[in-house]
Amino acid sequence: MKGLICILLLLGFSVFSIQQQEDGGLGENEVSEQLSSEDGKQKLASTDSQQNCHLCFPDIHAALRGLTAMITEQKANNQALELRLRDAEKAAEQQMFLLEELNKKNDALSNLTQSQVEELRKDNRDKEIAFSAALMQSSSGNIGPFTTDITLTYRNIFTNIGNAYNPITGIFTAPLKGAYMFHISLYGPASQSIPSTIGIIKNGQLVVMAHAHQAQNVVNSSKGVALLLEVGDVVYVRLFANRRISDNQNNHNTFSGYLLFPSRG
Template sequence: MRVVVGLLLLLLGLCGSGAQGEAGGLGEVAEINQNTDPKDAAEESTEQTTKQTYPDIWTELRALRDMVVELNVHMELLQRENSATELVSLESRLTSSESRTSDLEKENADLQTRLSSSESRIDQLERENSEKPKVAFYTALTDDGHLGPYNTDITLKYSKVFTNIGNAYNPSTGFFTAPVKGVYYLQFTVMGLNADNTAVSVYKNNQRIMANWEQNNNMIQKYLTNSLVLELTAGDEIHLVLPSGQSIYDSSGNQSTFSGSLLFTL
């Protein structure tokens, strides 16, 4: 832009100088015509022919100046068009960015909704878990060694309580009482020593539901183990019975045990 302006100033200066030269030249021609002798006519004719070429040069310079002005105008139009194109491009990019931002906001809102739903579900599970009764017990029989044989059935009272979550087992009576309706897992192990025969029965609400025995003829230790999965209602009772004529051995080694837990509620 600065080059174009400089060129215009130069052309204007040349045009001004040319105009002064033309005026001066005409005056000089008049003076020469008045004072020149006939013998100089040929020289004067030659000078006049030379001066007649100047108007053509100034015409070309003016045309060149007009071309420069036109070029300048064209450049300004191009600059305006480029600015408009850039503006349209920026507007398009801005619209695209706004659309992407809107999509991200929607995705974020969806994630927030899902997170809230997950948190609500976790809170519900935590409440259900906290409200769900926890039942588990593990006991051993005695430290006195041999128990039995007796001439009548006796209820086994497992006096050594190691775990009693929910307090569903009563060591004073030997009874396990289901606190809620559900499915329970129960297991027992009894040991027979020397020539004693070993047996144990499982009772539910004073009704025998399982009988187990082991005959020992080899004067060695023998173990009897079994387990049950029972559906119990709240208040149902489970206890183990040593049949008459049978014996069990237990010591500080806890060879004879009784345990159970709640699998799930119903």
């Protein structure tokens, strides 16, 4: 900065000298003296300018280093902003895609006729299958032992959505092809010689068994299983020969099942 000021002063003096010569206000001796004086001033100014310029160089380098650091920092900030902008654009695109999908579904639903809506409702109702029942409705007592296996009839109905369970026969008949979950609980009097054993049967074949046997107090057990059933497959509970269970108003022995999900095809 100081060197620049020196250069401007020299230029100003040169302009002033030329203007004086044009005006004719100086004689030959005066011009000679003035030139000698100005030569000294120029040498002094040149010396001062060089010294000042040498003094300016460290400041200029420091300023350049600071400017370079600022530019580098700004580039890093710009890159970070670009990344955030890209992320925001991606998020906006995803939201737009989801919105378009929702609009398509809403348009499809709005275009359904009343008969189609009723058909969808009926189809959903057909898929609502669940039941749960206990052995005895009001009485209490033992069941068994018998000399042969028997099918237990759970008559105290808690739930029978879809009416796939028959409380008269004790048999569940699958109305839809799909995966079903079944659960049984067992309770009986303790006996040294008579155990308590029941099992879940699918189409005449034993799937899982609940068994308990001890000499004192009472016995209990439970089992559950998920089965893939075709339309018309039957599931029920069997009390095995020479076995005994009991029940009362507390509904210890239960049989439950429900549709997990229908299968296609």
